[in-house]
Amino acid sequence: MSIKAGPALPVSGDPWRAVLDPLIPVLEQRLHDAGAATDPGWVRGELDLNEGPEWDVAIALHRPAKNSGLAPESLARTVATGFPPSTGIARVQAVGAYLNFGVDGAWLADRTLQEVVDGGDRFGHAAVQAEAACVEHTSANPTGPLHVGRIRNSIIGDTLARVLRASGHPVTTQYYVDDVGRQAAMITWIWSKPPSEWPEEIRGSIPGARWDDPNERADLHFGKPYPAVSAYLKSHPEAATEVAAITESLEVGRAPARHREIATATLDAMVASLARIGVRFDEFVWESDFLVDGSVPKVLERLGQAAHATHEPNGALAIDAATYGLPKESSKIIVARGNGTSLYVTRDLAYHLSKFARFPRVIDVLGQDHLLHARTLEALLTEMGEPRRPEFVLYQYLTAPSGGGMSTRKGTAVYLDALLDDAVGRARTEVRTRWPESPDDEVDRIATAVATGAVRYHILRVAPDKTVAFRWEDALSFEGRSGPFVQYAYVRATSLLKKAEGGGGAFPYRGAELAQPEEQALIRTIARWPRVVAYAARSAHVHAVAGYAHDLAEAFNRFYQGVPVLKAGSERSSRLALVAASRTTLGSVLDLLGVPPLDRM
């Protein structure tokens, strides 16, 4: 199951609306006159873009024919015969039980180019402001470098934020930093003494490089002993007790000296990795804040008085999970330990209350392994009498090349930085063969953008609820359905416009001059963009944007291949206008995907 983000406002500048809106009542009237009245809204729901060899818009008439006892084929013929003129419609034909409408290509070209000129970079974006939204994503514990298994969260979250912004929502992105859980406590525990005093099992297990290299990045440095510590604690209860003591000290706001420093340094390094692929955060919310400001104790107080609260023999506070049908074997949700300290879900509750106080819409990007946590959170919100709910966007993890999850402990993790380094290296080789004379920093600039585009697109092209196995050769692909493919189309358009010396870039056009099949196909693809934005925002299916990006780039490449522009005759200006519109739309698409645009590559 996947839980989708809610509705988005309709976007502006949709050329198809200018066709469909007036066509619908006409069609309804025709059906009525033919003796096949339809339910209100039926035509609007069924009539949609449905491209065929000779048509753009189609509707199947089986249903109204059946309801009225007519033969579908004859109904289609009756309705098609003598169909009155309608905006943008050039042809109406009945094919079997289908009614097909062909759009006037010149009209659509004029309309679409005008929309792009009017909208500019905001073509396809919402014209009105929607409610403020908070998108929480990534939120990985600051206990070591980010690996690729988690990166889907960051890229989907970042892209969703971009898509929602385009559809009119002022968006705040948040990274929820768990600095008070057991994992953070483990890091603090081991680093609270010099490595020379570490247990041999931990010190000896760190392979290769020095663990005390002061020049090492903080996430690698502080995270290095983590897997060994985790294993060590399982067989050393006295050490586990020490870690528990740290957890308790965090709970009351008395963190050990270096605790925050380590967490901050580690987080900074992780965020720096994400910045390489254009993922940025508006706010970092520290879990400890909710302990310090007293909101967690308040949550516990409310839960203690809740209808299904039970007190365990050792003093732990629980809520009866059976009431909510949660698949908990214990059928209890523990919200406070026997020693009175809070748990992740309790603190998350406080966090969500704080989000509800600020944002009309609250969206959480979560790995599907957190589904039960999401359900638990909802159950506890109900228990507290809180009516509001976050919207969850769930995704499956990327698995390791060997199959199975990526795990630092098992050594199956592929780190984000390693992936990016490889991608940049490969891209550099490609760029160098094309631009042997360019200076190194220029080659690096292009290679970095290409690598970023490849990696982001590789993640975004697949629906989030699909489990995908990470494979280097796929992630580093620069051809076919890839980020660089889209970047390349943008480069071609940019280069063309540069050579055309358009100055302000405003080229007079006449839609009637854009009649080549490649031109018409490209125009139809551009015209679809506003609907793609609206759909992606409504459904939280950001992969629809990636799919569209390929369609648009492909349509442009075919046009580029088949239709001369600079050497064209009287159509030159119109074609340049189409190139400019393509570039604007491609730029907008790249922006929403977070794939960097390039002027050459």
Added chain:
RNA sequence: GGGCGUGUAGCCUAGUCUGGAUAGGGCACCGGGUUCCUAACCCGGCGGUCGGGGGUUCAAAUCCCCCCACGCCCGCCA
């Protein structure tokens, strides 16, 4: 055992919510294309029991039921 998710050509994938015409792409493979705007491209070919079975329907990849396979989750971890 229960919950959730996934299953579409050799490999990857869109479409499934909201049933509709010949199931779209990409990789790989085979064959073409550059005196011309960047060949990270374009054109053609090859390749499909939409996991299996039943059902509903004029019509099923799509909806319903059963089954199979794989992944994740079911902690006083996060």
